[in-house]
Amino acid sequence: MSASTSSAAPAPLTGMRFAIGAFAVALATFMNVLDSSIANVAIPTLSGDLGVSVDEGTWVITVFSAANAVAIPLTGWLTQRIGQVKLFVAAILLFTISSALCGLAPNLSVLLLARVLQGVSAGPLIPLSQALLLTTFPKEKSGSALSLWAMTATVGPIVGPALGGWITDRYSWSWIFYINVPVGIFAGAAVWMIYRDRETPTHRLPIDTVGLLALIGWVAALQVMLDKGKDLDWFNSPVICALGIFALIGLAFFVIWELTEEKPIVDLRLFAGRNFLGGTVAISVAYAIFFANLVLLPQWIQEYLGYRAVDAGMVTAPLGIFAVVLAPMMGKLMMKTDVRILATMAFAGFSGVFFMRSLYTTQIDQYTLILPTLLQGIPTALFFVPLTAIILSGLPPEKIPSAAGLSNFVRVFAGAVGTSLLATGWNNRTILHHSQLTEQANSYNSIFTESVAQAQSTLQIGASNALAFIENGLNAQAAMLGLNDIFWLSAIIFIVIIPLIWVTHPSKDAAAEAATAGGH
Template sequence: MNPTTQPAPLQGGKLVLATLAVALATFMNVLDSSIANVAIPTIAGNLGVSVDEGTWVITLFAAANAISIPLTGWLTQRVGQIKLFVWAILLFVVSSWLCGIAPNLPTLLAARILQGAVAGPLIPLSQAILLGSYPKEKSSTALALWAMTATVGPIAGPALGGWITDSYSWSWIFYINIPVGLFAAGVTWAIYRERETPVKRVPIDKIGLISLIAWVASLQIMLDKGKDLDWFDSPVIVALGVFALVSFVFFLIWELTEKNPVIDIKLFTGRNFLGGTVAISVAYAVFFSNLVLLPQWMQGYLGYRSVDAGLVTAPLGIFAVILAPVMGKLMPRSDARVLATLAFFGFAAVFFMRSHYTTGVDTYTLVVPTLLQGIPTALFFVPLTAIILSGLPPAKIPAAAGLSNFVRVFAGAVGTSLATTGWNDRTILHHAQLVEQASVHNPAFVGAIDSMQSALGGSPSQALAFFERSLTTQAAMLGLNDIFWLSAVIFIAIVPLIWLTKPGKGAGAGAAGAGGH
């Protein structure tokens, strides 16, 4: 292809097939970030590890994914857009197969790190390829189709993951990517190989990249292992924390002085980019971590099967899909800050509703907030991405989109680690407080044990064991209620960040669809 000419838009059946293939690659990636959520208790049980350790399957994927996102621009210039996209899909297929055959947790985590790393270019490249396939006047249609695919993933993921885990084996949540990926890669190569972008040798900021990997990896390992090693009472955690801090400071100094930085830190000097990126990242951390905790609680304490937990969390995407086209029409004539504020208040209301759950909660009460959460989800990504990118020159858009996505995805991994630790700590605290009431000198406790013994027809030790199980369930519920309540407070607290930005019209408005999920 002549580097100075843009290939003509695709037409007819070729356009339909190309859209399907590119969308499937996006779907596969997004699906994989949510499909494992409901399978974590099963994976942990089968591999003989705790559910907390099983959560690393999600957090390490997200951390590796975050690191590779900023490299997309450099890799595209070195390899070519189409070759990079096809290779990313094929490597995603291979890593999915490695996840499926993993015999133990370390092998599974290594495969998930590889899977997260090769998935980095899929989201930004799928958007770029689709935009290049449609006429300029149809670019909003291309982004709407992309957004629909990216939104269907969170709906299908939990339900599909639950059904596969219960009906077959957790390995199949990864094997399912193999036929989808091979089809997407084959069709994409067949249609797009003649439309390859120009390739040129550009330098890579090796020191910046190594220091980025160093601080992200050490911080993530510290957060994931902290609870098991008793946090800063452990010399290992202290060493990881110090190393993460030193690496991060070095990374900041290096990137600010490097001519071709791996991440353009100076973008944070823009008010809109700073306010928008911090707001979307904190919001996404709270949003995503709760999506991980909810199925774990339903399966661990309410007795839900994987598929049932998946079906309870699936309605999240219903309103998100229905409202996606509406958002396309609303955005040009609305202040993005107002829409984002409404989203945050909506999220706060949903989490406040959940903070009143009890151990006797029924399925209807679980589903309603999840269904309603789809409304703020639809108002969440696009306006904040428009704010982040507004006012930036077109040349800065790819770097800004890559950096904001890196921060957001990594915040999701950190948020999940912190929420898991917070839930555990609050559960232990509530358990201790409840046990204080369980004394032979407390007539209410003695009466409760006698009643249980009569009802169960067993010994006092059986009644006490039943009481302990009830106590643990109650403590976990109270601990999770604390997380829900804090989540509501955080969403209200970060609203001012949105209003620190200024309404702007610029290149970013057209890139609103780059928000991703």
């Protein structure tokens, strides 16, 4: 065994080193979180520039999430093998390089490869940023360290869509990736300058190579199957069938291998715990719905309401306002309240927000469009931390890093899967509603004939152009009805999964255990 430093915990930073160090670590977190939301509003423009459909453009988001999920379980092993500081700086620099490659990508294939690299490098950034902030602050102010981290992480949803929309409209979608370059260079250099003499001990540890390859194999097969399914007519395609069989066999092999391996890359035995199982399933399903809707909403706003990317960003930006305002209060609130009550309130709040959206129409005004997004910030603030507390509650200290890594892997991967599934669902429901609407568009329907005549008269156009005008309206209406179905289903799912919270029995120290997880 070799150690790069003494195993003793480093002293908290002070003065200018404290200010620069905390800012640089928080900036790296912000860069990562920003990138997960900044691309959402750029998908329609990006897809048009690259000559692909919006559905294919959505892969830019899903492959990032899938690669990020696979990288998360590796963070613990890499930290012990390389060292906390070296790994964090390397992840920042790799994220920066891959961001530049994203911006330079001449076609979708190159962009997706660069996004995979970006997702892999993003894996260690979140857990290591928490750990470094906890060593930056005095131990008695660990709550302040995690509050700073939470504030940084929740500012991203506010700034990301608005900034992404503005950059896309003013310059080009490439610059939503290029802006990471100066930020990443500064953050990496500052972190290395401040923290290089505070490296953690390193150990030569074996890695579960078979488990890692199996994990990559079934995750990749499943994600490609979900992303290509609609284009290839799902299971009528031999390619989709082969991918599905490979993913199923790969998952089964992965589960059996990990349960029998002495030092697995993912400790699946944690699912035997009631708190971990209930909490992880709940947070993963909820995040899948939450994240997928964050992707679909800006697409609909731009494609069917005619908003510019910057305006779509401004509509979705208010999500983070209440999340930022309430984040500093969560620590004290969790100490005084059963975390299951807070999580239940979050799910009920999300359900209410999505029910409000299920009433949207094609004539919606901006206020009605923004209000649910603004209110969504309240359940967002009550969402992540209480469920993390439930997941980690009652676990021995040595299990907390593995549990935090596994739950984050499942959650992030669920976000990628959820986006693919809901995007497909929206497309299918849109086709169904369009078919139902066009059944009424015939010469025997007086309302339809009157609409054609009115369009001709009002717009001073011929019959063929009037029919094309009506068809555009039908397309917008069908897409709206399809998205309403997705919103309504999302509202129902949030209610249905509430019992998962109440099968758990978190300890009274659940909040403290959640804070402890920030150091791993």
